[in-house]
Amino acid sequence: xxxxxxxxLLLTASYSCLAKDIMIRLEVIDPxxxxxxxxxxxxxxxxxxxxxxxxxLLTRRPxxxxxxxxxxxxxxxxxxxxxxxIQPTGEPVDLPSVSYGDYLEDSLSLGFNVGQxxxxxxxxxxxxxxxxxxxxxxxxxxxxxxxxxxxxEVRGRYYGLNLLFEPYSDWxxxxxxxxxxxxxxxxxxxxxxxxxxEDSGYYQYGIGGNFYLGRNFxxxxxxxxxxxSTEQDDERLDRWHIGFNAFF
Amino acid sequence: MAHWFQxxxxxxxxxxxxxxxxxxxxxxxxxTIDSIEQLDNELFxxxxxxxxxxxxxxxxxxxxxxxxxxxxxxDIFMQLNYVFADAGLSSFEKSQGALFSGDDRKFxxxxxxxxxxxxxxxxxxxxxxxxxxxxxxxxxxxxTDFGGEESFTYTVGIGYQIGLSRTYNLKxxxxxxxxxxxxxxxxxxxHNAQFSVSLNVLF
Numbered sequence: 001x002x003x004x005x006x007x008x009l010l011l012t013a014s015y016s017c018l019a020k021d022i023m024i025r026l027e028v029i030d031p032x033x034x035x036x037x038x039x040x041x042x043x044x045x046x047x048x049x050x051x052x053x054x055x056x057l058l059t060r061r062p063x064x065x066x067x068x069x070x071x072x073x074x075x076x077x078x079x080x081x082x083x084x085x086i087q088p089t090g091e092p093v094d095l096p097s098v099s100y101g102d103y104l105e106d107s108l109s110l111g112f113n114v115g116q117x118x119x120x121x122x123x124x125x126x127x128x129x130x131x132x133x134x135x136x137x138x139x140x141x142x143x144x145x146x147x148x149x150x151x152x153e154v155r156g157r158y159y160g161l162n163l164l165f166e167p168y169s170d171w172x173x174x175x176x177x178x179x180x181x182x183x184x185x186x187x188x189x190x191x192x193x194x195x196x197x198e199d200s201g202y203y204q205y206g207i208g209g210n211f212y213l214g215r216n217f218x219x220x221x222x223x224x225x226x227x228x229s230t231e232q233d234d235e236r237l238d239r240w241h242i243g244f245n246a247f248f
Numbered sequence: 249m250a251h252w253f254q255x256x257x258x259x260x261x262x263x264x265x266x267x268x269x270x271x272x273x274x275x276x277x278x279x280t281i282d283s284i285e286q287l288d289n290e291l292f293x294x295x296x297x298x299x300x301x302x303x304x305x306x307x308x309x310x311x312x313x314x315x316x317x318x319x320x321x322x323d324i325f326m327q328l329n330y331v332f333a334d335a336g337l338s339s340f341e342k343s344q345g346a347l348f349s350g351d352d353r354k355f356x357x358x359x360x361x362x363x364x365x366x367x368x369x370x371x372x373x374x375x376x377x378x379x380x381x382x383x384x385x386x387x388x389x390x391x392t393d394f395g396g397e398e399s400f401t402y403t404v405g406i407g408y409q410i411g412l413s414r415t416y417n418l419k420x421x422x423x424x425x426x427x428x429x430x431x432x433x434x435x436x437x438x439h440n441a442q443f444s445v446s447l448n449v450l451f
Contacts, residue, residue, distance in 0.1 A: 038380040042368030060289045063322040112360040114389045150400035217320040246320040
């Protein structure tokens with residue numbers, strides 16, 4: 001009686017472990033699939049799965065899937081090969097594979113950019129920003145931007161909220177329009193003549209372009225014009241920037 | 249009493265067993281696009297870093313830090329790093345006394361890097377046991393806070409990664425932090441080399 005009890009408890013435990021993994025079973029329709037030891041073209045091929053065999057998908061990484069063959073071999077297969085499989089129902093598998101901006105809806109991105117002010121009283125200052133963007137629609141997102149600027153005698157920081165419009169997000173290179181507002185603060189002033197930008201609000205607009213290097217990896221470059229409200233007249237600045245963004 | 253208890257337990261565990269088997273069978277049937285999205289994906293990395301940094305003009309110091317990574321594609325990844333070290337005295341300061349003190353002697357650096365896997369392959373340590381490995385390049389920008397100065401910093405580096413297991417990676421990195429400093433000389437471009445080891449977990 002006790003043994004049965006323990007056995008059933010053990011079975012329950014092991015099955016609940018198994019049940020956590022969602023497995024997807026697919027049938028190979030290409031002549032063969034190549035199984036690599038790791039998720040990269042450089043990792044050696046250790047096994048091939050033949051046409052008609054069933055495979056289970058276990059894990060995914062960008063461009064790669066970890067699979068288990070019907071013979072129990074585990075390895076990594078390129079997503080372009082997984083795309084050439086069918087479901088048990090006979091329908092072709094529909095992978096979230098290589099496509100550009102349109103899939104971005106509802107996704108979050110993190111990125112950074114580097115740039116320089118090319119006009120106004122901060123001319124010559126180098127900048128960098130960290131950005132976090134939430135894409136609400138495929139063509140519209142909001143972006144939080146935190147950055148710093150540096151010159152030999154000037155240090156400062158800025159933060160802001162931007163609206164992004166990217167109407168042709170399905171293009172490999174697609175234009176972006178940015179409008180935003182924020183705050184700029186100069187923390188270290190030049191010794192002789194202080195800047196008029198001390199702790200000032202600004203608004204900005206800019207144009208730029210996204211270049212989709214992969215499904216979720218983007219190079220973004222652009223040019224922005226700032227209007228900073230200071231105690232005297234409004235100060236105008238402009239800045240170019242280039243950086244990377246990754247969506248997940 | 250004991251038998252009664254055992255029976256209840258047996259009944260309960262058998263019930264869960266059948267239930268779980270049923271859901272298990274269901275789970276295997278799901279092959280829609282939604283379920284591919286639900287597949288466990290390993291895109292993020294977290295790690296701790298330790299090593300030695302050579303702060304230009306100030307000698308070599310023990311450095312510690314943390315890093316977070318995101319795997320963007322097969323070849324490209326992004327990494328956020330934060331490291332800090334306590335700087336010793338420069339040779340000038342050894343004879344003339346410290347130029348600055350307290351919090352300013354703490355070397356703090358953060359950066360955002362983009363990395364490219366140059367060569368992926370396998371490393372054999374013992375017999376036929378293969379560990380996945382990769383040689384990569386990184387480059388990026390960041391900020392260095394040292395000696396009361398905050399400096400715009402370029403970071404370039406090369407690294408080698410060895411997979412300890414399915415999700416743990418050991419990374420050996422050589423990095424150069426390049427920034428302009430006016431601590432000892434006016435607008436001197438400094439190179440601060442760092443050699444470090446990181447233990448990272450993928451999730």
